[in-house]
Amino acid sequence: MYRGLSLDQAPPEDIPLRFFLTAPIFGVLSGLILTFYAHELVGSRWNLETIAFTHSLTLGWLTMVMIGAFYQMIPVLVGGSVPFVFLSRYVHAFLTMGTLCLLFAFFFSQYISILMILAGVLITVALVLFLVPITISLFQVKANGRPTVFAMRFSVIALTGTLLFGLLFAGDLAGLWNYPISKTIATGIHMVFGLIGWVGMLIVGVGFYVLTMFYLTPVFGNKLAAYILVLMGVSIVGFPITVLFEGDLFLLLISGFPGFIGTILFSSRVYRILAKRKRKAIDATMKFWWFGLAFFPIALLIPWLPISTEKIDTLFGQFFLIGFAVSITSGMLYKIVPFILWFHRFSHKIGKENVPLLRDILPNKRSNQQFICFIVVNISMFLGIVLETIWIVQLSGILLSISFMLVFLNIFSSLRIAQKG
Amino acid sequence: MVQNLSKNESFNTVTLDVRELEPCEPMVRILEAAEQLGDNDRILALHRKEPFPLFSILKERGYNFSTDKKSEDLFEILIWRTS
Secondary structure (H helix, E strand, C coil), X not given: CCECCCCCCCCCCHHHHHHHHHHHHHHHHHHHHHHHCXXXXXXXXXXXXXXXXXXXXXXXXXXHHHHXXXXXXXXXXXXXXXXCXXXXXXXXXXXXXXXXXXXXXXXXXXXXXXXXXXXXXXXXXXXXXXXXXXXXXXXXXXXXXCHHHHHHHHHHHHHHHHHHHHHHHHHHHHCCCCCCCCHXXXXXXXXXXXXXXXXXXXXXXXXXXXXXXXXXXXXXXXXXXXXXXXXXXXXXXXXXXXXXCCCCHHHHHHHHHHHHHHHHHHHHHHHHHHHCCCCXXXXXXXXXXXXXXXXXXXXXXXXXXXXXXXXXXXXXXXXXHHHHHXXXXXXXXXXXXXXXXXXXXXXXXXXXXXXXXXXXXXXXXXXXXXXXXXXXXXXXXXXXXXXXXXXXXXXXXXXXXHHHHHHHHHHHHHHHHHHHC | CCCCCCCCCCCEEEEEECCCCCCCHXXXXXXXXXXXXXXXXXXXXXXXXXXXXXXXXXXXXXXXXXXXXXXXXXXXXXXXXXX
C-alpha cells in the first residue's frame, strides 16, 4: 500500500554549519590545554585543568557537532521537522559563550564563582532551547521499526540528565550550594549519562542508519539494533542507580555488563556489514569508523584494569573521548558537510545542468591527511600516558591542535569549493 | 498533495533501481528521469532508504509521490507529475 508524505525542507545551511565550524576551534583549544597543562592532565581527573580539557572536548567539540547534526538529521534521516528552528542560532551563541565561560572559570580561579554562574545559565539556556524543539520533533514522528529514532530520543533524555548533574557541580564551584551527594557519585552519574547516554547512544543510533546509506552495506538489522539499545539502556539506567546506592564492585560489574555487551555487538556487527559493503572504495570517513569502533568496547574495559587510578582516568579519556567519539564524529562530519552544501547549492540544478558529486566538494585526499594526523595523535598520546613521559603527551597535544585545525580548514575549503560550483 | 492513483488509468511506468548508487547519485538519477516525465508517465524508483530530502525537492518541482516500504532496505517510490 502506498502512503503519502508531507515534509518540510532541511534547515538553512548556516544552521548546522555554524556549529560545525565552531567545534574544531574548541578542538584546537583542547589540544593547547593538553600541551600547556600536560602535567595536571595526567596527574588527576579532579584537577581543574583536566576538567577544562574534557569539557572543551565534550561540550566544545562533541556536543557542538552533535547538536548541529541533530538539526540536519531530523529532516533527512527521520523525516520530521524541527519547530522554531530559528532558535538554533541562539543555541549556538549561548553554547559557545557558555563553554568559553566554563573553560575560563577553570583557569581564572579568582573569578570562578561568577564565571561558573554565567556558564551554568548560558549552557542551560542553550540546551533547553535545543532540547525542547528537538524532543517535540522526535516524539512527533513514528518510531515503529526505526531504532534510530529510539536511540535519538534516548540520547536527548540522557543529555538532560547530564545537564542536571553538571549544574550540581557548577553550583557547588560557584558557592551557591554544596553537593547533595558525594562528588565521586555525582561525577560517575554525570559521565555515564553524558558519555554513554548522550554521545554513545547517538553514535550507535545514527550508525544503524547511515552505514547502509553511505557505504552500501547490508542492513544493520532492526532486531539486533533493538537488542543493543535495550542492553545499553539497561546499563545507562542501572549503572547510575548502582553508583547512587553505593553498590559494591560486583553490582557495578553486573549493571555495566549489558552495556558492554551492547557495544561489542554494535562494533562487531558494523565491522561485519562494512566488510560486506558493495561500495569497495575506502575513504577517510570509513577509516574513522573502523578506527573509532575498536575503541568503543575497549574504553569501557579500561576502568576494570589493574593499573593506577590516574592511568585508568587518562587512558579512558583518550580511548573514549578521542579514540572513539572524536574519531567517529570527525568521519560523520566529512559526510554531513558536503551533503549540506550539495543539497542547498546544487540539488535545485539537477536535471537542468551538471552538478558536482559529494566527493568533489570535500576531496578524500584532504580528509585522509587529517586522518593520518589523528592516528599519530592517538599513538603519541597512548605512548605518553603509558611511558609516563610528559613531553610525548605535550607533543600529542600539539598534534591534536593541528588535527582539529585541519578539520576546520577542510570544512572551510569545502565551503569555498561549493561556492565556486 | 499526494493523490491516489486509479488502477484503471494507464501509465507508462519506468523502473529505476538506485539501490547500488552512492549518495547523492540516487537523487540525481531520479530527478533527471523526472524531468523527462510525460503526463501519462511515472517512475517507480527502488531505493535503499526513504529519501526525505528528495521528497522536499519533488514537492517543490510539482511532482506527486508515494512510498511503500517493502523491507528494511527496499523502498518503492512512485513519482508522477501533478496534473
